[in-house]
Amino acid sequence: MRHDTHTHTLYSDGIGSVLENIQEAERKGLSLVAITDHSHYVLNGNFESYVREIGRWKGEAETVVLAGLEGNAVDGGVDVPEWAAKKLDFVIASVHEWVERPERYLELVREALMDEKVDVIGHFGASFPYAGFPSMEELEEILELAEENGKAFEISSAYRVPELEFIRECVKRGIKLTFASDAHRPSRVGDISWSEKVFRKAGGRKEDLLFEEFL
Ligand SMILES: [Zn+2]
Ligand SMILES: [Zn+2]
Numbered sequence: 001m002r003h004d005t006h007t008h009t010l011y012s013d014g015i016g017s018v019l020e021n022i023q024e025a026e027r028k029g030l031s032l033v034a035i036t037d038h039s040h041y042v043l044n045g046n047f048e049s050y051v052r053e054i055g056r057w058k059g060e061a062e063t064v065v066l067a068g069l070e071g072n073a074v075d076g077g078v079d080v081p082e083w084a085a086k087k088l089d090f091v092i093a094s095v096h097e098w099v100e101r102p103e104r105y106l107e108l109v110r111e112a113l114m115d116e117k118v119d120v121i122g123h124f125g126a127s128f129p130y131a132g133f134p135s136m137e138e139l140e141e142i143l144e145l146a147e148e149n150g151k152a153f154e155i156s157s158a159y160r161v162p163e164l165e166f167i168r169e170c171v172k173r174g175i176k177l178t179f180a181s182d183a184h185r186p187s188r189v190g191d192i193s194w195s196e197k198v199f200r201k202a203g204g205r206k207e208d209l210l211f212e213e214f215l
Helices: 018-027 045-060 102-113 136-149 163-173 193-201
Strands: 034-039 064-074 090-094 152-156 177-178
Touching: 018 045, 034 045, 045 064, 045 152, 064 102, 102 136, 136 163, 152 163, 152 193, 163 177, 163 193, 177 193
Parallel strands: 034 064, 064 090, 152 177
Antiparallel strands: none
16 A cells, blocks of 8 residues: 655755656556646746656556646645646645734635646645644534535645544545655655655555555
8 A cells, every 4th residue: 555645856855867766666566656746836937847757657657657736735726737736646735824824824715626627635734833733623614515516535644744633534434545754855865754654553455545546
């Protein structure tokens, strides 16, 4: 079940190439690796060659390779346009805005959950603007929206979020999960042991993973 759905390359703020990330994934025996560079770099730069280069390794690599983008959760949803989303395997939406109020953070996530282009919510709870993770009661609406709209959450080993209780709740409700290193250098690709550990603790099984069919 080892896989990594969140890695960066030179196409945004990572320091390795697409191929280096894939090679590291192969070396670590991952069954799937995704390239998910930041939307604002790739969309303002070389989107076509990004998709082409990732696509080129799809047939050749020993591991399943997916082309994604890590979009920003902004007012109205994710900052990845429809035409771009169509050329990708999936889209992550992450809150990167520095917010002072927890309500604002949750509002951005709510909008992302209602955006058809979004598949996965990235590092949910990282930089949450108060001490501690919200309670399950406070998150009830978030969980319901994810369930209704068929959205997944990544379990981020880089930020160690979401909390175990939240992941347990996802498993209970059939909300899909993924393992994510958020690697910005090739050597960190596949560093998903925290994700694996809490997924197991939460009672997760293969069918609870978003890309189950490739694992
Ligand atoms: Zn991020
Ligand atoms: Zn990232």
